[in-house]
Amino acid sequence: MQEVRRPSDLECAFYGGLFDATGSLRVSLNHGRFWQARVAIRHRASAARLREVYGGALAASGWEVKRYGAVACFLQDILPYVIEKHSLIEAVLARFSSRASVGDGAVLVADLARLRRVAVDGACLPQAGSRRCSWDGCTRAACSRGLCGRHYQQARLSGTLAVRRRRAARSFSYRRVPTQRELAYAGGFFDGCGSVRFVATRPQVAFARSHGGSLLHLWSIYGGSLSLRRNVERQQLIWRLTAREASIAFLRDVLPFVVEKREEVARVLAEFSPSKREEGSAADHPDEGRSDADLGTCT
């Protein structure tokens, strides 16, 4: 029998991110008695490798596996890293180990459906309430430089607002320094559902999810802006890295891990490499128009 290399911790973390982004875990009942779990990941670039390790089948959209042992093995491997679908996996693995059979399948199916219906709301936004205008006695929300709109104008007109040089404003620092596994997870998550596009010639990394877990985790590392958007079906949490340096730092961090979006990420990074930045702003870069058009379709 052919020897297959076990996935490393970083690879498992990558699959964890990928599973959170595009994976699904379904349980079906056979003849109302036996239940069967099915794992699917909609990511073509990783499908061959996943099949090599865990077996299963290549579907049109990616990879899927149904065999009892393979499903359990895959779920065990990624469990330490998964965030959004952690409780789903735990519920299925607990049922695997309990060996409960007749009748319990229906309970599990109901449990999973309940766990899947997690929606984000305003309560999950971490900065709500904490970012208030820093002007004495003002209680309005801050919108610029820690001041509300009125006090920002007031400070600007009176000249008391310290004007930072553009270059100084461009530095990036982590809110919390990430581990390699967190970066691998971020790579999988970005490869699965992230996007990078150009907004006013700046690269902007953005995610939209109807579950807040992973985005809040990434926000705790990179900062950026979180907002809610009402979609046709449900509320979505949007996480954006609005600062150019933050987007570049994120893309540089995930580059070693991403598969499907590797070319795209490498191209954005090449466009904004330090040597090019020294030459001047992105606006006078001759290739700017091209990359704008090319990358606009990738979002």
Ligand SMILES: [Zn+2]
């Ligand atoms: Zn104010």
